[in-house]
Amino acid sequence: MxxxxxxxxxxxxxxxxxxxxxxxxxxxxxxxxxxxxxxQIILPSETVKEATVNDEFQAFIEKWKLSGLLPECQTMTTENQDEFVKYFQQFDDLTRNYIILLLQLIAADTTVLGEGMNDPSYGIYLEFCQYCLYDMNQDEIPEFILKTGACEADYMYTVYMVDNDKLVNCGELSGSHASLYTNGSGKFVRYDGHMGVYNIDVSTLEGTTLKTIKIADGVLDYEKNEDYPSLDQYDYGDYNEIMSFNGIPTLFLAAAG
Structure with a gap:
């Protein structure tokens, strides 16, 4: 028992x-x-709906279609989500849309901003970029003029517009030692001058194509104490407003793996 x-x-x-x-x-x-x-939150490149993604981040990436920017299997912590949202909240809606569309082209490896400046196999990023919003075709929707380059000698100006919800590269101009001037008519004059050599041209937007016509070029005769010519000499004296560019803070998204 x-x-x-x-x-x-x-x-x-x-x-x-x-x-x-x-x-x-x-x-x-x-x-x-x-x-x-x-x-550790994994956001696939196609489907970004995750129960653990915070609501603000989820709404933001859905509204702006940001999933295409995130490399497949990119690790995103809550802190990273917040930083990602804060980065894009620096801009107004129009600027933000342009920058996101530009980044999506970079992510798709269809756009390169300067030699070695972005490489999707290494990461997706913007660096040494400035922008100006200017309504070239006078349709009340400003075009996006992007200035790239690490120094004055290699600056480039590229004009972008949105056509049928797609970002279109309308054309580019050398920005080496150059500034852009306007009178608000939609056209702009590019004036570059360096070491006695100058080039002046005027650009317009026809459809989705940037058209540029040379106004003047030349080399100064220092023995005659020549100065760079003024725009008045070529009937562009009213182009006295210099177009200002705002910096775009560097954005880096590490490639998956």
């Missing part, structure tokens, strides 16, 4: 230990899963 009681007691203890062990394993697994999901 005593042996039978001892046997029953042992079986009860084994059952209790088994239940506790299973519960411990389940809790440990849940804890690991929870910790993983809160510290």
């Amino acid at each position: 005593k042996n039978q009681k001892n046997f029953i007691l042992i079986m009860v203890l084994i059952l209790i230990a088994s239940v506790y062990g299973n519960r411990h394993r389940v809790l440990t697994a849940v804890t690991r899963l929870t910790n993983h999901e809160t510290s």
Whole structure:
């Protein structure tokens, strides 16, 4: 009888230990899963809907179609999400849309901003970029003029517009030692002058194409104390407003893997 009681007691203890062990394993697994999901969020390139993505970030990437910017299997912590949103919130809606469309072209490897400045196999980023919004075709929707380059000698101006919801590269001009001037008519004059050599041309937007016509060029005769010519000499004296450019903070998205 005593042996039978001892046997029953042992079986009860084994059952209790088994239940506790299973519960411990389940809790440990849940804890690991929870910790993983809160510290490492995987956002696929096609589907970005994740229960663990914060609502603000989810709404933002859906509104602006940002999923195409995120490399496949890119790790995004909550902090990274916040920083990503803060970056784009620096701009007004029009500028933000232009920058996002530009980044999507870079991500698709269909646009390169300068030699070696962005490489999708290494990462997606903007660096040494400035922009100006200017309504060239006078349709009340400003075009996006992007200035790229790390120094005055290699600056480039590129004019972009949106046509049928797609970003179109309308054309580019050298920005080396050059400034752009306007009178608000939609045209702009590019004037570059360096070491006695000057070039002056005027650009217009025809459809989705940047058209540029030379106004003048030449080399100064220093022995005659010649100065760079003024725009008045070529009937562009009213182009006295210099177009100002705002900087675009560097954005870097590391490539997956």
